[in-house]
Amino acid sequence: MSTDTIEGHVAAIFGPREVLIDRGTKHGVEIGMRFVILGAPTPVPLNDDGEIVEIRFPKTIVKIVRLEGDSAALGRTFRTVKGTPAFSVLMGTKDDQTETFSFEGHFKAESAADKTVRQGDLVRLTRGDEYPDEL
Numbered sequence: 846m847s848t849d850t851i852e853g854h855v856a857a858i859f860g861p862r863e864v865l866i867d868r869g870t871k872h873g874v875e876i877g878m879r880f881v882i883l884g885a886p887t888p889v890p891l892n893d894d895g896e897i898v899e900i901r902f903p904k905t906i907v908k909i910v911r912l913e914g915d916s917a918a919l920g921r922t923f924r925t926v927k928g929t930p931a932f933s934v935l936m937g938t939k940d941d942q943t944e945t946f947s948f949e950g951h952f953k954a955e956s957a958a959d960k961t962v963r964q965g966d967l968v969r970l971t972r973g974d975e976y977p978d979e980l
Contacts, residue, residue, distance in 0.1 A: 851970040855882060858962060862922045864907055866968050871915040878909045880920055880968040881976050887954045901967065902957040903976050920968075 853868035864882070868874050886899035907920030 849970075851878075851880075853880075853968050855962060855964050855966045855968060856917065858964060859919075864920050864962060864968075865913065866907075866918050866920055867916060868968070869912055869914055869916045869918050874909060874912065874918045876909050876912065879906050879971050880909065881906050881971040882962055883967045883969060884957075884959050887957070889954070900954075902954065902959075904960050904962055904966065906971065906976055907968075 851868055851872055851874060853866050853872070855864050856867040857865040859865065866874075866880060882904045883901035884904055886901055888897045889900050890896075891898045905922055906924060908923045909918045910921045911919040913919060
């Protein structure tokens with residue numbers, strides 16, 4: 846873990862958009878930081894030798910909107926679910942298409958589908974393109 850990584854947990858849930866995390870100013874948390882809420886570790890086979898890597902799939906990302914003292918911060922969801930405008934539906938086109946690739950034999954994990962945020966879930970500071978801004 847690098848020195849600029851901040852990890853904590855969901856301390857409380859205040860509805861479908863807001864959570865309290867157990868990290869605040871004394872941990873380096875600032876307004877505007879983004880934290881990913883992660884699911885339980887999922888073991889994934891890495892190779893034929895039986896080596897396993899544990900992956901935590903993201904549930905959502907929250908942006909810190911308020912600091913609650915030295916040890917807590919309020920995070921709020923900010924991402925939007927992209928829709929197809931009515932005009933595009935009528936014209937048979939799609940907007941905001943993400944590049945994809947063909948693949949065979951992908952790994953399926955039940956935990957990847959679990960998007961329910963729970964008290965105690967791991968939160969980790971995230972930057973850049975680690976997780977997409979769209980659902």
